[in-house]
Amino acid sequence: MAKNLLIVESPAKAKTIEKYLGEDFTVKSSIGHIRDLPEKGIGVDIENNFRPEYEISADKTKVVAELKKLAKKAETVWLATDEDREGEAIAWHLLQALEIDEKKTRRVVYHEITKPAILAAIAHPRTINKALVDAQQARRVLDRLVGYELSPVLWRKVKTGLSAGRVQSVAVRLIVDREREVTAFAFSPYFRVLGYFSAGAAKFRAELEKKLADETQARDLLNKLKGAVYTVTNKEKKPSRRTPSAPFTTSTLQQEASRKLGYSVSQTMRIAQSLYEKGYITYMRTDSVNLSQLALDGAKAEVLSLYGGKYAHTRTYKTKSASAQEAHEAIRPTNFTAKEIEGESNEKRLYDLIWKRTIASQMADAEIEKTVVTISQSASEEKFIATGEVTIFDGFLKVYTESDDETEENETEEGHLPAMEINQQVEANEIKAMQKFTLPPPRYTEASLVKKLEALGIGRPSTYAPTISTIQKRGYIVKESREGTERKYTVLNLKNNEVSTETKTEITGAEKSKLFPTDTGIVVNDFLKEHFGEIMDFNFTAHVEEEFDTIAEGKRTWTDMIAKFYAPFHKTVEKTSSVETKRASGERILGKDANGKKVSVRLGRFGPMVQLGESDAEDKPRYAKLTAGQHMETITLEQALDLFRLPRTLGNYEDKEMTVATGRFGPYVKHDGKFYSLPKQDDPYTVQAERAIEIIQEKQKREKEKVIQVFNREPEIQILNGRYGPYMTMNKVNYKVPKDKDPAKLTLEECLSIIEEADKSGKPKRKAFRPGNKKPKGE
C-alpha cells in the first residue's frame, strides 16, 4: 500500500502523473466535482445566511467511497486539483467528504502536467485557500438562486418547462438581438468600379478609390472615361509582417475547427476528448495560451529539424481574456515529433490542426511586401488603386494560416503586380461598375457565439458546448440553414468606348448552419429583459466576477455579497410571478378577416399559433398552428388567414373521409386515422381527391413491401425490412435478426428464443435509433 494518495480531477491526468511519481504514490481522480447542491429544490437555506445544503452527487458515490477508503489508509493525502476557483472548491469538498484529518492532507498546485512541474508542486505544498473556496460558493449559490427562482417565473408566465440562467439567458439574448438587427437592416446600394488594365503584356486589376452612390454617378463616370488616358502617378512599397496566432484555447480551437473543418462545437470537444485520453494532446478545456518550457523546447527542436534555424522563433503569449483562470496549459500536442497520429480521420484532422497551430506559434514572422500603385486618368480626378502582395519570407505561413469569420466580399485578391514605373501609361481593357449592397451583421454560428461569450467573460471552457445544447433543447434557438432570395443588380461596362448595361440576379441572405431565435426564445427574452434587466445585462457576469474576486482576496464575506444581491432580486421575482404581471405571449394583432373578425398571433401553451375571432364573442374562435418557416414577428395577415383554409375535406375514399392539413412535418392527407405526407410538388390548398388517393395507395404499397413476415398466432411480432436490413419487432422494441438466418423463413419459436436471449443479455432497449450517439468505430 502506497504511503501517499494524490487526488486530481481527471482520470487521464491521474494516469500521466502516476508515471512521474514513484511507487510511494497512488494517484486517483475525483472525476470533477463530487458534492453539489441537490438537484431538486433550491438547496440553499436562505433564512440561515444562505447556508448551502451540499450532498454527494448521485454519480459520485462510488468514487467517494473508494477515495475515502484509500485516504484512510494513506499517510498523506495530496489534494492536487486545479488551481482555480472550482479546483480549490473540489479540494475543500474532498477534505470534508472524505473525512480526512486535515493534518495529514497537503494542497498542491501546478499549471502543467510535466514531470518537473509535478515534482516542484509536491515540494511546495500549501493549505486550502478558503477565501477562494468562498468565491466559488458565492458563484455556485448565485447561479442556483438566479436559475431556480427565475425558471419557475417562466413556467407561470410563459410556458412550463422553460429555464433561465446567468449564462444561457444572455446567450439567447445575443441571438435575438442579432436577428432583429438583421431583419431590420436596410440594404443600401452603391457602386464599385473595377478597372482591368494592361501594362505591356501583363494584365492586372485596380479599383476606383471612391465608391459611387448610385447608377447615375456610375454611368456619368463611365461615359467620361471614354477615350481617357491612364497613367501611373504613384507607387509605394510597404514592408509588413504577419505574426502567428497564439496556441489554442478551448474557444479558439472551437472557432478554427468550425471554420476550417466544419465541426460543431460539441463535435470538436468529443474528438479532442478522445485525443486527450489517448495521450496525444494536453487538456482540452483551458483558457490559457501558455506553453510549458518543455513544450517550447519540443516545438523549437521540431521547427529546427523540419524547417531550419531561420524559421524558429520562441514566443510566449499572454491571455487577452480578463476572465481567464489559467489552470492549465494551452491545447498542444504532447509530442511534437508526432506530426501525424493513428486514429479516425476526424481525430487525425483535428490533431493536425492543433499540431500546426502550436508549431506555427513558435515560428518566425512572415515578411510581406505590399505594393500600392495609383493610376490617374485624364477624364477626372478619380484615381484607381492596384495593390499587390509578395511574400518575401513565408515564416510561420509555411505551416498555418488562421481563417477569418468574415470571408465574404473579399474579391480583391491580392497578387503579384507587374513592374510599373511612375508616369508610365497603362491601357484600360474594360471598366466595370457593379452594384453592391451593404451587408447586415452576420448571424452567429455556434463558434462565433462562443467567441462572443468568451469576450464578455460569460461561461467557461467546460460549459460553452453544453450551453449551446441547452438553449437548443429548451427551444430558444435553432441551428439551421435557410435559402436566400433573389435580388437584381446592375452592372455597367465600358469596353471599346461603349457603355453597356446589364441586369443580373444574385442570391442574397442564404445562411448555412446559423443560429436563429425561435418564437419562444424571443418571447422569453423580451419578458426577462422587461423584468430582470440586471441579469440580462451583458455586463452582469463581469460585475459579479469582480465581486467574486474581492471575496477571493479575503476582502469580503461571500454571504454578504449574496445577501445584497438576493434581497432586491427576490422582490422582483415575487412581483413578477404575482397575478399583477400579465402572461407573456408576444401577441400581435394582425388585422381583421373579411367578416371583421380579429386575427392575432401569439405563443400558446403548445407553441406559436394564430387566432381568428375573440374568445368572448358568440362563436368560438378558431386556432391554427404556425407552419415551419413562419415566425410570429414576421407573419402577415394574408399568411395567417391562409392557415385557416386548412384542414380541407377532400371527399371519401373507401367510405372514409379524407382531409388535408399542415402539421409539424409539413402538409399531409389524413385518412382512416392514418397520416400520409404530401410530396413537395403538391399544394395542400389545391390538391384534389384523385391525387390524394394516389398518395395513399403509394404509401400503402411501400408499407406492404416493408413487411417480411407476420405470425397469426402472435401479431405483436413482425419481421420487417428496415434501413439497416431485416429486423424483428415486438411491442415497439426492435431486435436483430441473426445474420445466418433467412428472415423470411424464421419460425415463431425461433423468434421468441431470439427475443428471450436478447432480453436476458440485459442491455437497455431503445424504442428508436437516436442519431448523434454513434460510437466511433475502430475500437
Place this chain on the structure above:
DNA sequence: CAGTGAGCGAGCTTCCGCTTGACTT
C-alpha cells in the same frame, strides 16, 4: 409524430461548472 389553445388543479419542470460514461433493429 401530424390533437390541443380552458376551469378540474396532482406533480413535474429549472441553474453553472467540474468530470466521464454509454452502446444502436
